[in-house]
Amino acid sequence: MGRSDWGTARSAAIWSSPFNLQADQTRRRPAKEIYEIVTDGRIVMPAFKGVLSAEERWAVAYFVKSFGGDQG
Numbered sequence: 001m002g003r004s005d006w007g008t009a010r011s012a013a014i015w016s017s018p019f020n021l022q023a024d025q026t027r028r029r030p031a032k033e034i035y036e037i038v039t040d041g042r043i044v045m046p047a048f049k050g051v052l053s054a055e056e057r058w059a060v061a062y063f064v065k066s067f068g069g070d071q072g
C-alpha cells in the first residue's frame with residue numbers, strides 16, 4: 001500500500017458520520033455483539049479496546065441497548 005492510500009483511508013474516517021444507534025438494525029443486536037463492535041471497531045469506526053476497559057465497554061454496550069427506537 002502506497003503512502004497516498006493512507007490519505008484516502010484517513011479522509012474516509014474523517015468524513016463518515018457515526019451510525020444511528022437507534023436504528024432497528026442496532027436494536028436487534030445482542031449486547032455481546034455491540035460489545036464486540038465497540039471493542040474492535042468496524043470499517044471506519046475506531047476500536048475502543050485500547051481506550052476503555054472491558055468493564056467500561058460492557059457498560060457502553062448496555063447503554064446503547066437502553067436507547068429507544070426512532071419512534072421513541
Ligand code: HEM
Nearest residue numbers: 013016017018019025026034037038042043044045046060
Ligand atoms: C463510544 C462511541 C461509539 C459507540 C458506542 C459506537 C457504536 C456503534 C455500533 C453499536 C455500531 C453498529 C451499528 C449497527 O450496525 O447496528 C456502530 C457502527 C458504526 N460506527 Fe460507531 N460507535 C462509536 C463511535 C464511533 C465513531 C467515533 C465513529 C466515527 C468515526 C463511528 C462510526 C461508525 C460507523 C460509520 C458505523 C457503521 C459501520 C458499518 O457500516 O457497519 N462510531 N457504532
